Structure formats: C-alpha cells, structure tokens
Amino acid sequence: xxSAVLEAEGLTKRYGGVEALxxxxxxVFAGEVVALIGDNGAGKSTLVKCLSGAEQPDxxxxxxxxxxxxxxxxxEARRLGVETVYQDLAVAPDLDxxxxxxxxxxxxxxxxxGRLGMLDRKAMKSQAAEHFARLGVVLPRADVPIGTLSGGQxxxxxxxxxxxxxxxxxxxxxxxxxxxxxxxxxxLDVIRRVRDQGIAxxxxxxxxxxxxxxxxxxxxxxxxxxxxxxxxxxxxxxLVGAMTGALNTEDDAA
Amino acid sequence: MSVAETIEIPERTRWQRISGVSTLWxxxxxxxxxxxxxxxxxxxxxxxxxxxTLLIETSVLLVLSIGMTxxxxxxxxxxxxxMVLIFAGVVGSKTMEWLSPGxxxxxxxxxxxxxxxxxxxxxxxxxxxxxxxxxxRAKIPPLxxxxxxxxxxxxxxxxxxxxxxxxTVPDNLRNSLGFGTLLGGVPDLVVVALVVTLFGxxxxxxxxxxxxxxxxxxxxxxxxxxxxxxxxxxxxxxxMTGLLAGLxxxxxxxxxxxxxxxxxxxxxxxxxxxxxxGGTSLFGGAGTVVGTVxxxxxxxVLRKGFVIAGVPVFWQPxxxxxxxxxxxxxxxxxxxxxxxx
Numbered sequence: 115x116x117s118a119v120l121e122a123e124g125l126t127k128r129y130g131g132v133e134a135l136x137x138x139x140x141x142v143f144a145g146e147v148v149a150l151i152g153d154n155g156a157g158k159s160t161l162v163k164c165l166s167g168a169e170q171p172d173x174x175x176x177x178x179x180x181x182x183x184x185x186x187x188x189x190e191a192r193r194l195g196v197e198t199v200y201q202d203l204a205v206a207p208d209l210d211x212x213x214x215x216x217x218x219x220x221x222x223x224x225x226x227x228g229r230l231g232m233l234d235r236k237a238m239k240s241q242a243a244e245h246f247a248r249l250g251v252v253l254p255r256a257d258v259p260i261g262t263l264s265g266g267q268x269x270x271x272x273x274x275x276x277x278x279x280x281x282x283x284x285x286x287x288x289x290x291x292x293x294x295x296x297x298x299x300x301x302l303d304v305i306r307r308v309r310d311q312g313i314a315x316x317x318x319x320x321x322x323x324x325x326x327x328x329x330x331x332x333x334x335x336x337x338x339x340x341x342x343x344x345x346x347x348x349x350x351x352x353l354v355g356a357m358t359g360a361l362n363t364e365d366d367a368a
Numbered sequence: 369m370s371v372a373e374t375i376e377i378p379e380r381t382r383w384q385r386i387s388g389v390s391t392l393w394x395x396x397x398x399x400x401x402x403x404x405x406x407x408x409x410x411x412x413x414x415x416x417x418x419x420x421t422l423l424i425e426t427s428v429l430l431v432l433s434i435g436m437t438x439x440x441x442x443x444x445x446x447x448x449x450x451m452v453l454i455f456a457g458v459v460g461s462k463t464m465e466w467l468s469p470g471x472x473x474x475x476x477x478x479x480x481x482x483x484x485x486x487x488x489x490x491x492x493x494x495x496x497x498x499x500x501x502x503x504x505r506a507k508i509p510p511l512x513x514x515x516x517x518x519x520x521x522x523x524x525x526x527x528x529x530x531x532x533x534x535x536t537v538p539d540n541l542r543n544s545l546g547f548g549t550l551l552g553g554v555p556d557l558v559v560v561a562l563v564v565t566l567f568g569x570x571x572x573x574x575x576x577x578x579x580x581x582x583x584x585x586x587x588x589x590x591x592x593x594x595x596x597x598x599x600x601x602x603x604x605x606x607x608m609t610g611l612l613a614g615l616x617x618x619x620x621x622x623x624x625x626x627x628x629x630x631x632x633x634x635x636x637x638x639x640x641x642x643x644x645x646g647g648t649s650l651f652g653g654a655g656t657v658v659g660t661v662x663x664x665x666x667x668x669v670l671r672k673g674f675v676i677a678g679v680p681v682f683w684q685p686x687x688x689x690x691x692x693x694x695x696x697x698x699x700x701x702x703x704x705x706x707x708x709x
C-alpha cells in the first residue's frame with residue numbers, strides 16, 4: 115500500500131480554553147482528491163492551518179512523504195511543496211492572469227537587465243498559456259486585469275497557480291463557495307485535472323453534492339478528531355451521520 | 369457562454385499596455401487645453417518662452433509626483449512631500465553655509481554643492497524612512513502618518529532656521545541647476561525632472577519592484593501569501609518618495625536661491641491631484657507614469673493659460689478642482705463598468 119504524501123498523527127491544538135484538535139488524524143495520497151468535511155467547529159480550519167504551515171500544532175506529528183516535518187510558516191510549507199488556495203482574496207484583481215500565476219515567483223530577463231530586476235513578460239505569458247492549457251483553464255482574454263473576469267475564472271487561475279510549482283499537496287479551502295453553478299463546475303474540472311497530474315488534493319467543503327462529485331475519498335472531522343473515512347460512493351446520509359456523530363467508524367486509538 | 373470564451377481577441381500592444389485607455393483621454397484633454405489657450409492668446413501662449421517657464425515651473429512638482437505615483441498605487445498616500453521638500457532644502461543649504469567660510473555659501477565650490485545635494489536627499493530620505501516604517505510596521509494609516517510628518521518636517525525646518533529663510537545659496541548652483549540650460553535651451557531643472565520621470569517609468573513598468581507595487585496596492589493579502597515582503601516593499605516606496613522630495617528640495621533651492629519655508633503648503637495636494645488626474649486610482653493597483661506626467665501638466669497649463677489670458681486668479685483653483693473631481697468620477701465609472709463580482 116503506497117504511503118501517504120501528507121499525514122497527521124494525533125494532532126492537538128488548543129486556543130486558550132478551546133481544544134480545537136484533540137488527537138486528529140489525517141492522510142492524503144498522491145493523485146487523489148480527499149474531501150475534509152465536518153460541521154462548524156469541528157476543527158477543519160485548524161487542521162488545515164496546521165498542515166499548511168499557518169499554525170503550529172501543540173502536539174502530535176506531521177509527516178510529509180514519511181518524514182516528520184515542522185512547517186513554521188506558509189512560505190516554509192510552500193518550499194516543501196504544500197500549497198493552499200484560499201476562498202477569497204486569492205488573486206490581485208488589477209494584475210493580468212499571467213502576472214497572478216507568477217506572483218512572488220516572477221521570471222527575470224537574461225543578463226544585466228535581469229539583474230536590475232526587469233521582468234520577462236513574454237516568457238511568463240507563454241508559460242502561463244501552456245500551463246492554463248494543460249489544466250483546462252479557459253480565459254476569454256489573458257491580458258486584462260483578472261478582476262474583469264468572472265469569479266470562477268479567477269479561482270481557476272488561483273488553483274492553477276497553486277500547482278504551477280511542482281507541489282506535492284494542494285489544500286483548497288472552500289474554493290467554490292462564492293461561485294455560481296456553472297463556474298463551480300469549471301473549477302472542479304480544473305481540480306480533477308490537478309489530481310490527474312499526480313498531486314494530492316485536499317478539498318474542504320460544506321457542499322455535499324460537490325464533495326460527492328469530485329472527491330475520491332472523504333475524511334470526516336468531528337470535535338477535533340477524525341470520526342470516519344468514507345469512499346466516494348458514500349451516501350449523503352452517511353456523510354451527515356458522520357458529521358453529526360451518529361456514525362463513528364474510527365476507534366480512539368487510530 | 370462557452371462560445372464567447374474561445375473567441376480570439378488580439379493582444380494589446382506594449383504602448384496600449386503602458387498608457388491604458390484613460391491616459392489617452394487625459395492626453396487629449398491636455399492637448400485640447402494647450403490648443404485652446406493657443407487660439408485664445410496666439411501671441412503670448414504658444415511661445416518658446418511660455419513653454420520653457422511652464423516646464424521649469426512644473427519640474428519640481430513632477431519629481432514629487434513620480435514618488436507619489438508609487439505611493440498611491442500601493443493604496444497609500446503621502447501628505448508630507450511639500451514639507452519634506454522644505455526640510456531637505458533647509459538641511460542642504462545650512463550644510464553648505466556651515467562648510468563655507470563665514471557662513472556665506474555664495475561662492476561655494478562644487479565639492480560643497482555635492483555635499484549639500486547628498487545631505488538634501490538624505491534629509492528627504494530620513495522622513496521617507498520614518499513614514500515607511502510607521503505605515504508598514506506600526507500599521508498606522510498613511511494619511512495619519514504623513515499628516516504627522518507634514519507638521520513635524522516643517523517644524524524641524526523652522527527650528528533649524530529659526531523661521532528665517534537661508535540667505536546664501538551657491539552661485540554655481542543657481543547658475544547651473546537653477547538657470548542653466550543644456551543642449552541648446554533645455555533647462556537643467558527640466559532635464560533632472562525628465563531623468564527622474566524616465567527612471568520612474570522604467571522602475572514601475574519593467575521591473576519586479578514595479579509589479580510588486582501594483583500587487584500590494586491591488587491585494588496586499590494575496591501579495592503577502594505569495595511570499596512578497598510587503599512590509600519591506602512599502603518601506604522602500606515611502607523611502608523613495610522621501611528621497612525624491614529631498615532632490616526636489618535641492619532643485620527648489622537652486623531655482624529660488626532660498627529655502628522658501630513659507631511656501632509649498634499645497635504641494636502635497638497638487639501632487640496627489642496630478643497623479644489622480646493622470647488615471648492612478650486612489651484605491652490602489654492601477655496607474656502609469658505617463659498618466660502622472662499628463663496629470664501634473666493639466667493644472668499647470670490651466671494656471672499658465674489663465675495667467676496669460678488675464679483670467680482672475682481665483683478661477684484657477686476652481687478650474688483645477690473641477691478637472692480633479694471629473695477625473696476621479698471618470699475613473700470610478702470605468703472601474704465599476706470593468707469589475708465584476
């Protein structure tokens with residue numbers, strides 16, 4: 115059985131008097147979409163923050179490709195190959211899609227122009243076009259501010275950005291929450307293509323139909339612990355049952 | 369819907385990208401204004417002398433406005449530029465006087481002038497650094513920080529001079545930077561402003577520094593998450609504006625031959641107006657150097673035209689204000705039409 119790309123073992127995290135995570139476990143494998151679901155307050159956000167470097171757990175271990183890691187910041191996590199796509203504020207609206215794709219990782223021109231800091235816009239544009247084509251990101255125009263494109267198109271660019279840099283794991287925190295139905299499908303298509311590239315995708319979502327449509331596996335969190343692991347053929351009743359505590363298929367030692 | 373998305377639309381040319389649609393319109397406005405005044409006063413307005421004085425009078429403000437462009441694109445603001453200009457002129461001239469025998473800098477040589485220049489620019493940079501650190505690290509709103517440095521810089525200048533303008537400025541400086549010309553008639557002041565403008569355009573439109581300026585103004589949080597050092601960048605932007613205000617202070621000293629402590633009170637608003645008329649949005653993320661240049665010249669041309677045409681002086685601020693508000697209104701309408709939720 116292949117080992118998990120990213121694994122959490124017994125994570126605990128306390129915020130003042132509140133125990134957000136009480137020995138949470140989690141696994142995601144390469145080339146799959148795992149949906150992380152749970153009711154409000156279950157600890158999803160905290161778990162994701164710990165796994166992506168935005169927070170440090172108080173206890174437990176995080177393993178990346180089987181090695182114990184301590185990700186002290188999201189930038190550190192990115193260096194290790196863990197990326198996050200946020201629900202909002204994911205892109206800079208006044209910059210064009212290629213500029214957003216390369217945000218923070220711009221390409222410089224060769225020679226002295228590059229050392230002075232001049233950007234190679236042409237190269238970035240053409241690489242962006244390639245990357246978009248590979249992931250099925252379709253944009254009407256690539257040279258306009260991304261704020262003029264629809265929310266779905268913006269999010270597909272944000273998703274494309276997260277996989278551009280040979281990541282191992284991409285966390286998507288409710289990426290379609292603000293989108294309409296057609297736009298949501300577009301983003302999900304891109305997510306599927308990302309998975310097909312061999313990247314491990316973790317999807318946090320409150321949208322059960324969306325979860326059932328795109329996830330290969332589902333892990334359910336409740337009160338800071340994992341309570342169920344379900345396959346993509348789970349029913350809505352099973353999902354809701356696990357989230358509310360009616361269904362518990364994990365024993366406490368797992 | 370999917371059909372519309374696959375239509376090939378030609379890419380914009382580099383010129384289109386740099387100047388943008390709104391810049392075209394204010395460019396047209398500037399040309400129309402110039403043409404209008406030329407028709408109104410054909411003997412006085414479209415002359416070489418008028419053009420020269422127009423360029424000279426706008427040079428110092430243009431230098432301030434280049435820095436202001438960067439600041440406003442980051443969705444910040446800098447109200448202190450006029451007073452930092454004065455402070456820089458004060459410390460520069462005081463240094464030159466101090467280094468001269470008898471405290472009389474009139475006959476100072478190029479070495480002392482060079483030191484004066486460095487001190488002026490550094491003096492401006494000092495306030496720029498203070499502004500930048502307070503905005504970026506202490507996270508105090510730029511409006512408040514620069515309002516504070518506006519008062520403090522002027523106060524410091526007044527403390528240093530006792531409220532009295534410098535009386536001796538090196539003749540060499542006045543004759544070169546102040547009144548001198550290069551290449552058959554281009555005033556030195558204008559050359560300096562042109563060099564600063566070209567540098568600003570290069571920095572903003574071709575380098576990573578420029579792109580980060582736009583990114584931070586557009587969405588500082590997304591920029592931060594992408595690993596961009598937002599704090600450091602903001603400090604650098606305000607520092608640059610301070611350094612440019614320092615240079616402007618030295619230019620001002622050369623032109624007027626004195627520190628003009630009582631003046632420059634509205635330089636900040638003039639610079640902001642120029643930048644905004646030029647199409648830079650106060651909400652950050654958009655703007656061009658070409659736009660700023662045009663935007664700074666529109667009030668200048670208006671003022672010069674009114675003076676030559678004999679229009680009562682009190683109409684000038686009204687006319688400039690109308691142009692400013694109209695420009696912001698137009699920009700907002702354009703943004704609303706462009707952005708989608």
